[in-house]
């Protein structure tokens with residue numbers, strides 16, 4: 551009885567945290583390895599823009615704080631601090647500029663690591679520097695504030711949508727550094743204070759990780775709801791466009807093949823007119839499921855419009871795509887309500903053989919070929935611009 555109540559409570563609390571996520575999505579909260587490309591690209595954008603925002607703010611406020619140092623410290627102390635502040639400001643400006651063109655998750659990690667490394671180096675320098683001076687009263691009290699820089703850095707993790715593994719990877723060196731400082735009793739650090747405050751740093755790391763994870767969870771749910779067409783479960787048009795853009799860029803950069811097939815179901819209006827809209831919906835759901843199940847794991851099916859679909863086939867050249875599409879149509883796309891086969895007019899385009907400048911041009915080529923397939927009798931695949939053998 552009690553165990554059942556506890557179990558219900560536990561599940562309820564868990565569902566509040568995880569917002570009805572699937573087990574695969576919960577795995578995505580732990581580590582980034584299996585994230586889908588759309589989530590990775592959105593996360594990259596958010597991480598990079600936030601790194602730039604933080605770098606910009608730090609570039610602005612780090613030199614301004616020199617004024618506070620001038621009031622608080624004797625000249626020998628603030629001179630050294632001012633030099634370190636100017637060095638840190640230059641580094642923040644460099645991050646701000648360098649991160650502008652960062653568009654991969656690896657680069658986003660690099661930017662984040664640099665953003666965290668600067669305050670830690672500044673922290674090391676200030677401690678070494680201030681240890682050489684006798685301080686009393688307000689000056690001594692003001693200087694203790696500098697000991698909390700690692701706490702600020704760890705707390706900064708909370709503004710990024712990071713997985714648990716990523717949070718630990720970024721907070722780990724700071725925690726290790728602080729622990730080492732306590733264990734080694736470095737003379738420049740007030741080791742009892744450092745050791746005693748370690749638990750606080752661990753606590754802040756846990757809170758920051760939770761904040762980052764909840765942002766990521768929210769993002770996963772939003773991406774999931776926005777990327778799928780609710781009826782067929784295919785990628786929606788906006789997310790499909792983003793996916794094709796991404797695949798196009800990757801294929802261009804790596805020199806790999808990329809094929810796009812534009813599929814338009816034949817005489818679909820007739821199904822609606824004869825059997826009703828619900829029967830039409832049913833055919834759309836079954837046909838798109840059949841296509842998705844028959845194609846490779848890495849292929850993506852986008853619902854481009856009503857009964858139009860775009861099949862994205864990464865790392866697939868024209869011949870391979872043609873073979874896969876012929877196999878697909880030979881096996882059948884499903885049945886119409888009257889028992890006759892569902893057919894489609896298909897236009898195929900490939901990144902290198904069609905030598906297109908951008909993804910929109912490639913989609914346009916596939917669309918035009920689909921139209922030729924349609925006007926030349928339907929239920930066929932057109933893969934080039936050669937005259938058709940009718």
Ligand SMILES: Nc1nc2c(ncn2[C@@H]2O[C@H](COP(=O)(O)OP(=O)(O)OP(=O)(O)O)[C@@H](O)[C@H]2O)c(=O)[nH]1
Pocket residue numbers: 814815816817818819820822826827828829830831834855856857924928
């Ligand atoms: N049931 C249903 N029908 C849809 C949906 N979206 C678009 N349609 C219908 O799809 C039909 C498309 O008609 P047409 O563009 O004339 O094409 P078609 O009848 O397939 O003829 P061809 O393409 O020339 O072979 C229209 O009747 C639309 O109303 C949908 O979500 N559900």
